[in-house]
Amino acid sequence: GKTYRVAAIAGDGIGKEVLPEGMRAVETAAAKFGLEIEFTSFDWASCDYYLQHGQMMPDDWFETLKGFDAIYFGAVGWPATVPDHISLWGSLIKFRREFDQYVNLRPVRLLPGVPCPLANRKPGDIDFFVVRENTEGEYSSVGGRMFAGTEREFVLQEAVFTRHGVDRILKFAFELAEGRPRRKLTAATKSNGISISMPYWDERVEEMAKSHPGVSWDRQHIDILSARFVMQPDRFDVVVASNLFGDILSDLGPACTGTIGMAPSANLNPERRFPSLFEPVHGSAPDIFGKGIANPVAMIWSGAMMLDFLGNGDAAFKAAHDAIIAAIETVLTQGPRTPDIGGTAGTAEVGKAIAAAI
Amino acid sequence: GKTYRVAAIAGDGIGKEVLPEGMRAVETAAAKFGLEIEFTSFDWASCDYYLQHGQMMPDDWFETLKGFDAIYFGAVGWPATVPDHISLWGSLIKFRREFDQYVNLRPVRLLPGVPCPLANRKPGDIDFFVVRENTEGEYSSVGGRMFAGTEREFVLQEAVFTRHGVDRILKFAFELAEGRPRRKLTAATKSNGISISMPYWDERVEEMAKSHPGVSWDRQHIDILSARFVMQPDRFDVVVASNLFGDILSDLGPACTGTIGMAPSANLNPERRFPSLFEPVHGSAPDIFGKGIANPVAMIWSGAMMLDFLGNGDAAFKAAHDAIIAAIETVLTQGPRTPDIGGTAGTAEVGKAIAAAI
Ligand SMILES: CC(C)[C@H](C(=O)O)[C@@H](O)C(=O)O
Ligand SMILES: CC(C)[C@H](C(=O)O)[C@@H](O)C(=O)O
DSSP states (O other): OOOEEEEEEEEEETHHHHHHHHHHHHHHHHHHHHEEEEEEEOOOOSHHHHHHHHSSTTTHHHHHHSSEEEEEEEEEEBTTTTHHHHHHHHTHHHHHTTTTOEEEEEEOOOOOOOOOSBBTTOOOOOEEEEEEOSSTTOOOOOOOESSSSSSOEEEEEEEEEHHHHHHHHHHHHHHHHHHHHSOEEEEETTTSSSSSHHHHHHHHHHHHHHTTTTOEEEEHHHHHHHHHHHGGGGGOOOEEEOOHHHHHHHHHHHTTTTTTTOOOEEEEEEEEEOEEEEEEOOOTTTTTTTOOOOOOOOHHHHHHHHHHHHTTTOHHHHHHHHHHHHHHHHHHOOOOOOGGGGGOHHHHHHHHHHHHOO | OOOEEEEEESSSTHHHHHHHHHHHHHHHHHHHHTTTEEEEEEEEESSSHHHSSSSSSTTTTTHOOHHHHHEEEOOOOOOTTBHHHHHTTTTTHHHHHTTOEEEEEEEEEOOOTTTBBBBOOTTOEEEEEEEESSSTTTTOOEEESSSSEEEEEEEEEEEEEEHHHHHHHHHHHHHHHSSSSOEEEEEEOOTTTSSHHHHHHHHHHHHHHOOOTTTTEEEHHHHHHHHHHOOOGGOOOOEEHHHHHHHHHHHHHHHTTTOOOTTTEEEEOOOSSOOEEEESOOOOOOOTTTTSSOHHHHHHHHHHHHHHHTTTTTTTHHHHHHHHHHHHHHHHHHHHOOOGGTTTOHHHHHHHHHHHOO
């Protein structure tokens, strides 16, 4: 079989603590199912690197990484020394844009053994995907400030929605829905308030729906949609959203399942022209860094998503993915658990238990 | 005492069913505390009116309403016959903009007798305000489309943040926080992703904080802030946000308290140059219109907010406000209740019970 080359980038804070546990799980599953995964570690895309070099990454980062099959990423950000907009726009957001990782895919799932903040919900009740556009929309650097420093000061911030960008994320989401048992899609919008970009988004959703007749779909305004994540999370299957709305929904969803510290994510370039990136949703968590108590589940779960994507339908990779998920569920049910979910175990202890369960 | 003149506008759908109950409660409280409130009803700002006249309101709506002390508003929208962007931009959004109702104030409170979707929360645990900027920000009609109909098509949507607009909403929010026991303020931001408008917003928050040293404040990104509404709703006191973020948070907050159908709102012009507008957060609810089962609590609660604002600190008005809130709590605890919260009573029955409790 082919050897898959993965760039392992720990980044900052607890990224450095959870990445080794993710690699352990991936290597264990790979060994079990006969997959060849080869990790290469890099210490840049981190604030430490920035403090030494005045930039987050070396000039040749693109050339260095572009031949890899995937990037397995810890977390970036250390606001005490480097402002977030420098660390993030100098690394993570560059990867997403320049490697054209236009899909940000985030599962929302109620797991066994995890305290759920919603009343009367049990594992199995909540199981859906947020598909977030990851390169354009509200996250733009176009705009500016006028009359700076005076009473008349104002800023303009442009949101940019291209047909190219909108159609490809909608296509991905409709196809994802087609492959799931419920075949349902909800598109987040706000066309009753935001009067140019969102009606355009609605228009493209309607157009894309025509070529995916097997999917039952609706549109919901982001305000009431957020409310329904709390009130009726069992109703969702695939939720597709713009960059900003997807950002909000993919934190809110895991919050509703009690898994905000355990949520994985995939930043995908579905055409595989560039490496895709797999990272936990949690950040670098300066408050708990160094204590060895970070929950490694998000990192490990992201590793499972990575194997699934690398396999591109291959049965052995799917089996490796499923084995990791099953191992996570076993350990969440039986322990050991990290303190954030009521346990007393450390990062490595949980990581080893998951590897053993694989 | 002065006679306060209130324009009563039912609008569409259940707006027509709940407004009379709101007026009943306000009139009862006014009579009890010796306040002079005079209602004048209008049938425009409704889709019925639009279907007859091709516009949502008569040309002289501004002249007609501007002398009123307040507008007591039901709900607008009937998407089956009039698209939302026509009905809303032709009425509600016009009021907000042209009467410069730049504060949208929405209480989030866990009420007795209301099933809460969050586990282990009880009345008293959740009690905060969302203060939403209501005239500018992401809700703008500036922008456009290029290469329409081709593969290269794209749209630009401008968000507009002025110092005038940002500073006055922040000032209102800081002053509100100053008058509350906990004196806490959280500003919603997304400056790590939206790189021009949100850093500007952050800058103005920091500046405004300097002149309100008694308030302890922080900034939270909208993604994690939304998550915390679910996970730690007891932590908030005053949450200030841009137009879009405030829209989301003020639906999400009531969803977390189980009161999305019961949430009130005030659209305020704090300087009283123009009438302020008081409306339930729920819309016209075409699905239940005509059945007489709409929950009138949001409308009645909005009426209490109206009295409080009209009184501008006056003790009799405050007492009238408190009496309405107490009556709502009594009826929510003892019944009768509408079907949305597990009862079998109709709109008028609940409205009369609340009036009686006042
Ligand atoms: C109907 C819509 C335009 C409106 C808004 O987004 O302002 C509503 O959601 C609200 O919150 O009052
Ligand atoms: C850190 C931030 C720029 C980022 C985003 O908003 O995209 C994060 O919240 C995420 O969701 O990955």
